[in-house]
Amino acid sequence: MVVLVNRDTNVLVQGITGRSGALQTKVMIDYGTNVVAGVTPGKGGMEVEGVPVYDFIVDAMEHHDIDAAISFVPAPFAKDASIEAIDSGIKLLVLTTEEIPDQDVLAIIAHARAAGTTVLGPGTPGLFAPGKCKLGAHPSRMFQEGRVGIVSKSGALSYEVGKAMTEAGIGQSAVVGLGGGPIWGISQTEVLRLFENDPETDAIVLLGEIGGSMEEEAASFIADNISKPVVAIIVGRAAPEGKSLGHAGAIIEGDRGTAQAKIAALEEAGAYIARTPYEIADIIEEIRGDS
Amino acid sequence: MKLFEFQGKGIFRRYGIRVPDSQLVTDRNEKVTLSAPAVLKSQVLTGGRGKAGGIIVCSNNEEIASGLDDLFTKEINGEPVSAVLVEDAADIENEFYLAITLDGGNGTPILIASAAGGVDIETVAKETPDKIVTTPFNILTGPSDYQVRLVARAIDYPDARELTALVKQMFTAFTESDATLVEINPLAQTPEGLVALDAKVLLDDNAAFRQRDFFQELLSEQNRLLNASETMEREDTITFVDLEGDVGMISDGAGTGMLTLDLIRDAGGEAATFCEMGGITSPQVIYDAIRKVMERTPPVKSLLIVLIGGFNRMDEMAEGIIKYREEHGIDVPLVVRMCGTLEEVGKEMMTEAGLPTYDSLLESVDQAVALAKGDC
Numbered sequence: 001m002v003v004l005v006n007r008d009t010n011v012l013v014q015g016i017t018g019r020s021g022a023l024q025t026k027v028m029i030d031y032g033t034n035v036v037a038g039v040t041p042g043k044g045g046m047e048v049e050g051v052p053v054y055d056f057i058v059d060a061m062e063h064h065d066i067d068a069a070i071s072f073v074p075a076p077f078a079k080d081a082s083i084e085a086i087d088s089g090i091k092l093l094v095l096t097t098e099e100i101p102d103q104d105v106l107a108i109i110a111h112a113r114a115a116g117t118t119v120l121g122p123g124t125p126g127l128f129a130p131g132k133c134k135l136g137a138h139p140s141r142m143f144q145e146g147r148v149g150i151v152s153k154s155g156a157l158s159y160e161v162g163k164a165m166t167e168a169g170i171g172q173s174a175v176v177g178l179g180g181g182p183i184w185g186i187s188q189t190e191v192l193r194l195f196e197n198d199p200e201t202d203a204i205v206l207l208g209e210i211g212g213s214m215e216e217e218a219a220s221f222i223a224d225n226i227s228k229p230v231v232a233i234i235v236g237r238a239a240p241e242g243k244s245l246g247h248a249g250a251i252i253e254g255d256r257g258t259a260q261a262k263i264a265a266l267e268e269a270g271a272y273i274a275r276t277p278y279e280i281a282d283i284i285e286e287i288r289g290d291s
Numbered sequence: 292m293k294l295f296e297f298q299g300k301g302i303f304r305r306y307g308i309r310v311p312d313s314q315l316v317t318d319r320n321e322k323v324t325l326s327a328p329a330v331l332k333s334q335v336l337t338g339g340r341g342k343a344g345g346i347i348v349c350s351n352n353e354e355i356a357s358g359l360d361d362l363f364t365k366e367i368n369g370e371p372v373s374a375v376l377v378e379d380a381a382d383i384e385n386e387f388y389l390a391i392t393l394d395g396g397n398g399t400p401i402l403i404a405s406a407a408g409g410v411d412i413e414t415v416a417k418e419t420p421d422k423i424v425t426t427p428f429n430i431l432t433g434p435s436d437y438q439v440r441l442v443a444r445a446i447d448y449p450d451a452r453e454l455t456a457l458v459k460q461m462f463t464a465f466t467e468s469d470a471t472l473v474e475i476n477p478l479a480q481t482p483e484g485l486v487a488l489d490a491k492v493l494l495d496d497n498a499a500f501r502q503r504d505f506f507q508e509l510l511s512e513q514n515r516l517l518n519a520s521e522t523m524e525r526e527d528t529i530t531f532v533d534l535e536g537d538v539g540m541i542s543d544g545a546g547t548g549m550l551t552l553d554l555i556r557d558a559g560g561e562a563a564t565f566c567e568m569g570g571i572t573s574p575q576v577i578y579d580a581i582r583k584v585m586e587r588t589p590p591v592k593s594l595l596i597v598l599i600g601g602f603n604r605m606d607e608m609a610e611g612i613i614k615y616r617e618e619h620g621i622d623v624p625l626v627v628r629m630c631g632t633l634e635e636v637g638k639e640m641m642t643e644a645g646l647p648t649y650d651s652l653l654e655s656v657d658q659a660v661a662l663a664k665g666d667c
Contacts, residue, residue, distance in 0.1 A: 027632070075500075076500050076501070096602075100497065101495050102393055103430065105398075106399065106400055107430050110399070110429050113398075137602045139600065139632055142631075154545055155546070155601050156542070156546055156547040156599050156601065157549075159631065160546075160599055180545060181395050187396060187398075209546055210549065212395075213396070217396065233550075235546055235550040237553045238556040238562070240534060243532045244532075245532060245545060245548065246549075246565070246567035247546075250549065275553070275557070276550075276557070
C-alpha cells in the first residue's frame with residue numbers, strides 16, 4: 001500500500017442506493033476501482049451498477065474482502081454508518097458527507113482512533129491515486145498518474161490544481177482531500193508524513209486557505225520532518241476580513257488567519273510559494289530541471 | 292446558534308450548574324423584584340459588552356432604576372438592548388475561566404481552564420498563554436476525574452471534587468444540547484461554592500434535525516426579543532458574501548471561490564460577490580445563486596460562474612443557468628467556465644442555448660474583468 005490505497009484496494013460503498021452514492025459508484029467503477037459491495041439498510045438484495053447491495057456490512061463481508069469504505073450516507077445517519085464500518089474492522093473510511101453534527105464527528109473520530117481506522121473527512125471529495133484507485137468524486141480527466149502528491153482541504157481547488165498540472169504534463173501519485181472542516185479525521189500533517197514516506201512521491205503540493213492555523217502547523221511540521229520539495233498555495237489573498245468564505249474556518253479575524261501570515265510561515269519552512277495553480281506547475285518543472 | 296446569556300444560564304440551571312438569582316427584564320416598565328446589590332447585564336449577542344458599558348454594578352435600588360433607563364436606551368456595538376438580566380451580586384473571592392469546546396485540528400473536545408478569569412480569554416491567550424490549561428479528552432468517555440484534578444492543581448483551585456462535579460455537569464450540558472461551546476467566564480469562587488457569573492453557549496446548527504423543539508424554543512425566544520423572524524431551516528447551502536467590486540462571482544467550491552477572488556484581483560478587477568454553492572448542488576441551487584448575485588445592489592457589471600464539478604453535475608448547472616436566463620434574463624455579460632462531471636452534456640446544453648463556455652479559469656477571469664470594465 002502506498003498512500004492509503006493501491007490497485008488492489010477492495011471498496012465498499014455505504015449509501016450506494018442514494019443519488020450521489022449511485023452516480024459516484026458508477027464513476028468509480030468506470031475508472032477501474034474495485035467496488036465489490038454496497039450497503040443501504042433495507043435495500044439488501046438489490047444491485048447498483050452490477051454491485052451487490054447488502055443490509056449490513058457483516059453480510060457483505062461474508063462474500064467479499066473489503067479494505068476501504070466510502071460513505072455517502074446522509075448526515076443524520078452518518079455516525080451510525082461510520083461506527084458500523086469501524087466495528088467491521090475496515091481500516092480506511094472516506095466520509096464524504098457534509099454537515100454532520102460536530103459531536104457525531106468527534107465520536108466517529110474517537111471510535112476510529114481506538115480501532116485503528118483512518119478517517120478521511122468528513123466533507124471530503126475523497127482520495128484519488130491516478131492509475132491506481134479512485135476512492136472519491138474527483139473528475140478523473142483532470143488528473144494523470146505521476147509522482148507529485150496533493151493534499152487539500154477543498155475538493156474543487158484540488159481539481160483546479162490537478163487540471164493545471166496535468167495540462168503541463170505533471171502527474172500525481174495521490175490527491176488527498178481533507179474536507180472543509182471545522183473538524184478533520186486525518187490531518188494535513190499526517191498526510192504530509194504519508195507522502196514523505198511514499199517511495200512513489202517525489203514532491204508535495206499543499207493547498208491551503210485563509211483562516212485557522214492548520215497551514216502554520218503544517219509549516220513547522222515541514223521544517224522538521226519533510227525532506228521532499230513542498231509547493232504551497234494559500235487561496236483567499238483577496239478575501240475581506242471577518243467574513244467566512246464557504247468553509248467553516250475560512251475567516252480572517254484581525255491579523256489572524258491571513259494569507260500573508262501563512263505564506264510567510266511556509267516560506268520560512270522552505271516551501272515554494274505559488275500564487276496560481278499554473279505557477280504550481282511551473283515551479284515543479286523548475287524543481288525537476290534543477291535535480 | 293449563539294445564545295443570550297440568560298438562555299445559556301437557563302441551560303446551566305437545568306444541569307445543576309449554580310448561577311445567581313436573577314430576573315429577566317424585557318420592558319423598562321416591568322417591576323424589578325430583586326434588590327441591590329445587583330448587577331444589570333444587557334442581553335446582546337455581540338461580544339465585548341462589558342467594555343461597551345453594557346454591564347452596570349448597582350449598590351442601591353436607585354442605581355438599578357437609573358441603570359435600566361441607561362441600558363434600555365443604549366446600543367451595544369450597534370446592537371439595541373431588548374432585555375436586561377438583573378442579577379444578585381455575588382460575593383466573589385476569586386475568578387476563573389472554564390470552557391468545553393472542540394479542537395477541530397485534533398478531532399477532540401477540549402476542556403479549557405484558567406486562573407485568569409473575568410477577562411477576555413483571547414487576550415490572556417495572546418499575552419500570558421501559560422495561564423491557560425487546555426486538556427483534550429475523549430468524547431466517548433467524557434473528561435476523566437484525574438484530568439480535572441490536574442486542572443484544579445494547575446489553576447490552583449482547592450476543591451478538586453467540586454470542580455470535577457461542575458465539569459461533569461458542563462459536559463452533560465455540552466453533549467445533550469449539541470453545543471459547540473459551553474463557556475463560563477467568570478466562574479466565581481464564593482462562600483457558597485462555584486457560581487457561573489456568565490454563560491456563553493453556542494449550539495450546532497447541523498444538529499437541528501434531532502434538537503428541533505429545543506432549538507426552536509430558543510430561537511423563538513430570540514425572535515421575540517429581537518423582533519426578528521429567523522428560521523431554523525436553512526434556505527439553501529449557498530454562502531453569499533457582499534464585496535466591494537463589480538464582478539459577480541459564483542463558484543461550486545469554497546477553495547476555488549477564494550482562488551477566483553485572488554485571480555480577479557490579479558487581473559486588475561475586484562469581485563462584487565463571493566457566492567459559493569457548496570459541493571453538492573442542483574439546478575435550483577445555481578438558479579438561486581444567480582438570483583442572489585443579480586439582485587445585489589449596486590448591480591454587478593459582469594457575472595462570472597466558475598464550475599469544476601466533482602459531486603456537482605454540469606448538466607444540472609447548465610439547466611439552472613438556462614432556466615434563470617429564460618425566466619429573468621441576464622442583462623450583464625455572462626462568463627461561464629464549465630468543466631468536471633458530465634461536462635460534455637452541460638456544454639452541449641449551453642451551446643444549444645447560445646451560451647459560450649470557457650475551459651480555462653484564467654481566460655474566463657480575464658474576460659469577466661475586461662467586460663466589467665467595458666473593455667470589450
